[in-house]
Amino acid sequence: MWLLRGCTSKYVASSFGRRVLTTYHVLGRSRCNIAAFMPEAAGFEGVSGRAALRELSVSNSDSFWAAVARHRLSWITPFHTVQDCDLSRGKIKWFEGGKLNVSVNCLDRHVHTCPERVALIWERDERGSEMKYTYRELMEMTCQLGNLLRRHGVKKGDCVTIYMPTCPLAVASMLACARIGAAHNVVFAGFSADALAERIRDAQSSTVITVNQGVRGGKVTELKKTVDTAVQSCPTVKQVFVAMRTETPVTMTARDIAMDEYVFSYHDGDVFGCVADIGWITGHSYVVYGPLANGATTVLFESTPIYPDPGRYWDMVERLKINQFYGAPTAIRLLLKYGDKWVNKYDRSTLKTLGSVGEPINTEAWEWYHRVVGGGRCPVVDTWWQTETGGICIAPRPSDPDAEIVPGMAMRPFFGIKPVLMDTEGEVLTSNNISGALCMAQPWPGMARTIHNNHQRFIDTYFQPYPGYFFTGDGAYRSEEGYYQITGRLDDVINVSGHRIGTAEIEDVVNQCPAVAESAVIGYAHNIKGQGVYVFVVLKKGVDIQEADLSRQLNSMVSEKIAKYACPDFIQFAKRLPKTRSGKIMRRVLRKVVESDLEGLGDLSTLDDPAAVQEIIQGHEKLL
Ligand code: PRX
Numbered sequence: 001m002w003l004l005r006g007c008t009s010k011y012v013a014s015s016f017g018r019r020v021l022t023t024y025h026v027l028g029r030s031r032c033n034i035a036a037f038m039p040e041a042a043g044f045e046g047v048s049g050r051a052a053l054r055e056l057s058v059s060n061s062d063s064f065w066a067a068v069a070r071h072r073l074s075w076i077t078p079f080h081t082v083q084d085c086d087l088s089r090g091k092i093k094w095f096e097g098g099k100l101n102v103s104v105n106c107l108d109r110h111v112h113t114c115p116e117r118v119a120l121i122w123e124r125d126e127r128g129s130e131m132k133y134t135y136r137e138l139m140e141m142t143c144q145l146g147n148l149l150r151r152h153g154v155k156k157g158d159c160v161t162i163y164m165p166t167c168p169l170a171v172a173s174m175l176a177c178a179r180i181g182a183a184h185n186v187v188f189a190g191f192s193a194d195a196l197a198e199r200i201r202d203a204q205s206s207t208v209i210t211v212n213q214g215v216r217g218g219k220v221t222e223l224k225k226t227v228d229t230a231v232q233s234c235p236t237v238k239q240v241f242v243a244m245r246t247e248t249p250v251t252m253t254a255r256d257i258a259m260d261e262y263v264f265s266y267h268d269g270d271v272f273g274c275v276a277d278i279g280w281i282t283g284h285s286y287v288v289y290g291p292l293a294n295g296a297t298t299v300l301f302e303s304t305p306i307y308p309d310p311g312r313y314w315d316m317v318e319r320l321k322i323n324q325f326y327g328a329p330t331a332i333r334l335l336l337k338y339g340d341k342w343v344n345k346y347d348r349s350t351l352k353t354l355g356s357v358g359e360p361i362n363t364e365a366w367e368w369y370h371r372v373v374g375g376g377r378c379p380v381v382d383t384w385w386q387t388e389t390g391g392i393c394i395a396p397r398p399s400d401p402d403a404e405i406v407p408g409m410a411m412r413p414f415f416g417i418k419p420v421l422m423d424t425e426g427e428v429l430t431s432n433n434i435s436g437a438l439c440m441a442q443p444w445p446g447m448a449r450t451i452h453n454n455h456q457r458f459i460d461t462y463f464q465p466y467p468g469y470f471f472t473g474d475g476a477y478r479s480e481e482g483y484y485q486i487t488g489r490l491d492d493v494i495n496v497s498g499h500r501i502g503t504a505e506i507e508d509v510v511n512q513c514p515a516v517a518e519s520a521v522i523g524y525a526h527n528i529k530g531q532g533v534y535v536f537v538v539l540k541k542g543v544d545i546q547e548a549d550l551s552r553q554l555n556s557m558v559s560e561k562i563a564k565y566a567c568p569d570f571i572q573f574a575k576r577l578p579k580t581r582s583g584k585i586m587r588r589v590l591r592k593v594v595e596s597d598l599e600g601l602g603d604l605s606t607l608d609d610p611a612a613v614q615e616i617i618q619g620h621e622k623l624l
Contacts, residue, residue: 051400057415058442064416065094065445073293074109075100085443088468090459094445103146103179106292107139118297120168121271123316125215125303130320133168135295138175141168145176152239152257154207156181161205163196163227165189165214166278166300169243169259171288173209174278188279189214189221190581193229195605200230202452206238211245217307224250231255273322274355275301275313275331280582281387282357285446286326290391305331310338314346314373325373326355326383330518330583332365332373337517337540340372348373354380357392359584360486360504362511366407384410384486386472388462390446393417394484408508409485416444421478422466429478437490438476439469475502492587494523494531497565503587509561510535510568513553515543520577520585521568524594532569534594536616538576547571572619578612589613593620 047053057064062082069079079098085091110117115136122131133141154160160177162184164170170186177184185203187196200208208231214221224242228251231237242250243259252258272291276282278300291298299320305313305327313335317325335342354374361369361382370380384394394410394417397403405411413419421429421436429436440447447470451458465471475487487493487502494503503521510519518538526532535554539545555567578586586607592600593616604610 050398054398054413054415058413058418061416061442061444069095069098069445073100073105083443083445087441087443087463087470090455090463092443092447092449094443101179102289102293103142103175106175106289107135107142110135110292110295111139114295117295118271119292120171120298120300121320122168122300123302123320124167125218125307127303127308127312127315128319131168135292138168138172138292141172142175142179145169145172146179148241149176149182149207150180152207154180154182157183158207159183159185159203159205161185161187161196161200161203161208163187163189163191163208163210163223164243165211165216165223165245166283166287166302167211167245168300169211170209170278171292171300174284174288175292186279186284188277188581189223190216190608191279192605193226196226197230197233198605200234200237204236205234206236207241208237208239209241209243211243212250213246213248215246216302217304220246220248222250228253271299271320271322271350272296272324272326273299273301273317273320274324274326275299275305276326276328276357277301277582281390282326282582285391305335306338309342310335311342311345314343314348317348317351318346321350323350324353324355325351326357328358328583329356329361329365330359330579330585332356332361332369333511333518336365336368343372348375351378354378356380356382357385358582360488360508361408362504362508363408364511370407379405380407381405382408382410384474384484386474388448388472389440389444390448393440393444394419394486406479406483406485409479409483411483413484416442418442419476419484420469421476422469426466432478432482433480435475435477435487437466438472438474438484438486439466440472441469443470489587494521494533496523496526496531496533497529499563499565501562501566505562506533506535506558506566506568509558510537510554512561513550513557515539515545515550515553517541518577520587520590522587522590522594524570524591526569529565533566534570534572535568536572536574536577536590538574547573570623572616572623574612574616574619576609576612576615578616579608580606581608582606583608590616593617596620 047056066082075098077099079095081096084093084096116134118132119135119138120133124130160182162170162173174184174186185199185205187199208227210223210227212224214223227240231240240256241259242256274282274286276287278284278287287298287300299322303312351374354369366380370376374380381396383392385392393414394412395414396405396411398412398414418441420439420441421434422439423429423436462471473489475490475493477485477487488504492503493500506521507519510516516537517540520536522534523531524534551571558567578589580586589601598617
């Protein structure tokens, strides 16, 4: 474990870290969770079955959330008002008068009942060197770190920047901040010095926590050096805590404070494997706060899906006996390219549920995930949500564990969630078999309250477009049966010859072509059709196909499955697509390339690999 030099294990008094937890609904475990928040005392005596409970969660949402909050959280001071929200003004207030500490809810509650249960399994980059940490150990580490921060002047209301790889000390740092009432600003450890500096300045942090070096996919990154560069343009930073991830010493300055390392004991436990980085919302809600608040064992995945080889995830599933695996379609598409043998090598019999998040999962990837990874026996749950929603809002099985699942559909609203579809005039669409702008008609506790330092932007972005509703920015289709399918960001809708179509729909068909590993569809100005269809295609490994042949195949597939008007006008082969570090295709960049507006590429700081953009630009120039 990470020992904080010179700090005691004295318990840090829980000060008021006023955060509202996202209710945790571990994929595939909702049966026991719902049973746990349905005791008679909750006032649901007459409600039988989860479908009825979901109904009640929307029709009588105040009593539902009040019961959940009372029964599943420990409060320092109980709340007197469940909510005081007004979506028409962007006013979001939950559990008024109540005080709780999220760190106490994630740690102390479980330490009292099951201290030796494994809280974290750290799947280190070096395959086979995983480490386990119990709730007791995690609480000790958190308290030590909380004490250390307080001793160095960090107080309630401060914002601490955490620039660390996904590791136990990063989790303890988040929980320590929450424990002492400080906010945390977790910056993905792959960001450049400039991107880090911008985020430190935005948060006005005086304290940064980092490690000497990061290790990911076998590559060493100089995190401390990046922090050194970043803080030169951050006058607010007074201190940088430095832990040792590797043995390589780093230059310390007067501003730096060292932390040391020793090893925790190993225990068994149930295992929730969300492979997101903690620098993203999925890591916050489904690696750290959600699992820990519910006493689960959570995996911290430090590596990449293809290091040291494309079997990494499934080897980890076998070794750590993972029960729920939660990942992103981009990784699934990447692994699919390498073939089934990397999956079949490993025992995946512990898997119960496979989750997907972050972007629409195309049919081919869904089927491969289900058939090959899950051996056809694990449900694939395509979960829709956003940073702004805090947690999953639409998912296939929120209430019925045996409910039908349609591939590629997020399906049904979660407890307390009331989605609506809007037409372009701002009217609610009431029928089924219809598409519209996805909005939420009522508030829920996990939703965002504001944008830091810019509340007006919060109101303008989310509440002004459809007054009285929270606007997600996504489009969705509601099927005849009432199931939801996310069609992508609304600005990813193109209009070809008067037909509006989501680019995701065309991509889904293109990705079904046996030669194609991945694609991105962009609209471009076309003087006859209004917009034309420009397709970027990444071929599967080892595939050799001429553009004319591929074009023939794609044309026939798209016209058969969608319509002739949606057929590609241009096909550009690419070795890879420009992606954010969380794996989303940067369509904005592709759009600018297609428009030949290279001046307008904009902020590339979240880009995973800048070389991908250069390749795309060159490929585009060749095509013209
Ligand atoms: O467009 C939707 C897409 O990702 C957006 C949210 O991105 P972010 O805030 O980074 O959060 C990612 C993790 C929740 C959404 O507005 N998205 C997310 N999940 C899905 C999805 N699109 C389709 N299907 C999903 N399951």
